[in-house]
Amino acid sequence: MLVIDNLHVSVGGKEILRGLSLTLPAGAVHAVMGPNGSGKSTLAHVLAGREGYTVTAGTARFAGQDLLGLPAEERAHLGIFLGFQYPVEIPGVSTMYFLKAAVNAQRKHRGEPELDAMEFLKVLRREIKGLGMDEAMAQRPLNVGFSGGEKKRNEVLQLALLRPKLAVLDETDSGLDIDALKTVAAGVNALRAPDRAMLIITHYQRLLTYIVPDRVHVLSGGVIVASGGEEIAEVLEREGYAAFATTTLSAA
């Protein structure tokens, strides 16, 4: 479903991804772990279509289609979703209004009828309840003044509403308390499906006990330095990244 091959990406003249390759089949859940600054979020944003990155080599294809030239909204229309590590605060735009606009933009693109206010509210209520969130939150301006955990739950709410084909979750677990972590993991697990792939970026093995990945990749210095089963996360937990640091940041 997602095939990244020898991807080189620089930002502001600095090469961040340095020949990254990764294949994520449909239905699979892969985890990406790696030290701070190793390029995890860069990878996530390059997939989601943020501007300002220069791809100097390599490709990223989604369902056979070249992703890298597409604007962010078209990638979303293809079914790509990024759960932001740092969700953006947007004053003056109510969360509800935003969520409805997002859902309807995607429905419209798929040729489905847009949901009216009542229909949307019904769907929204169901998902909000499923994630143990407060309905009042939907009336507040998007992410403004939300606690760290509330912002992350709001990302998962969007995931649940938009039901993408590829979900990239960038540290969705950081900032969540243990109960929230379980709720969020249950929400993510419920979305596991044969036609949906997920790339879960995390620093903590703990999340992976709730969302058990099919494969774990270690990203360091802009390349995948190791891939394997769950045991990799356990090695990391015990020994840290030194165990895999064939490429270090200082070398980058």
Add this chain to the structure above:
Amino acid sequence: MTHNERFLTDFAAVAADLPGASLDWLCRVRSEAAGLLGERGLPTPKAEAWKYTNLQPVARLSLRPALTAPPRPDPAALGDLRLPCACSRMVFVNGRFAPELSTIGAGVPAVSLADALVREPGALAPWLTQEREADTARALNTAFVTDGAVIRVPAGRQVEPPIHLIYLGTDGETGAARYVRNLIAVEAGADATIFETHVSGGDTPAISSVVTQIVLGAGAALRRFTLQREGAALSHLALTEAELGAESRFENFVVSVGGRLARDEIAVRLAGRGAACVLEGVYLGRGRQHHDTTTRILHAEPAGRSREHYRGVLDGAARAVFQGRVEVAPGALKTDAYQLNENLLLSDDAEIDTKPELLINADDVKCSHGATAGSVDEEALYYLRSRGIGVRDATAMLVGGFVGALIDHWPHAGAAETLRRAAAAWLEPVVALQEAA
């Protein structure tokens, strides 16, 4: 004939037909004002207060107001101007009160200026004669004023729901100037909310001049909301002068979307201890529109508090000016003044001149100001786009949010809602333009 000479002939032609023409004192006031205008002409950019706003195109327009009975617009035309409340409503058509379109609730202390000049001229004399004209743009209004609202809220009274003043310009009298003078007194401990709508159509250049004098007694409160939606060729010159008694509170909120040239000048004097004023507004410009917001706040007594927050959105070759002057008089200790002007520029040709001016002559005061100008937040735009919302809609959401975040907390839900809708209506073509670009 020079413009200045023409001002005098225009005045001479209509003076005898202006309201209050039988009152000697008023005739004197008017002809002095006209004389000043004839001598000096309208302000030029040489005057500091008019440095960024050129009135010379205005000087070419006819100064004569229409004086026959105003054409009657279809009351249905008022439909979308009505507030979502059972307000008292005074409608002025081309600068003259239209009683048949107005409804003033029993006991609501509002009358038209022309009526008041007939019924209680003595009460108006101090309002209309007190001043040395601040400048000739004000003198223009004094010379030609045809009508306005006179509102006097007696001590301790609370006026609720708001009084809605609608100033309608119709195409029937194309090119005629409109002059309105509002006199508003909120006496000690009284409380009132006023909503003003200025709206006109047509694309014939004309002058719309509005001078509003406000006096708040001790502990009084006045909230004033204004929607300025003049036609695209209008020169809208608004001046508000407010005198604030001890512990009184004046809150002024404006959404300004109309006019070829729109000046919103507000001079507030915190004349009593512990007075407070809030000046907030939004100006939205496109094409070759020019928006000028000029505020002057004088902290004359201790413990006053002033808050200013203006947000502008400029597209096309629109230009805006924000001049914010805050003066703290000697002895006005514990003054607390804050000013912020933020601008969103949607095109490379849009321009903002923002000029804060703090004159602090007292110790132990807190004064701060800030100004920003920039384009739409890229990070926010990306966030919305990553959810599948196209650039056009995402930009509209962000601009709407920028404006809405300020309006949303304005202290009257109905007024805020109406003003937010007016701003949203303005935004649609802006975004369409961007898409075409």
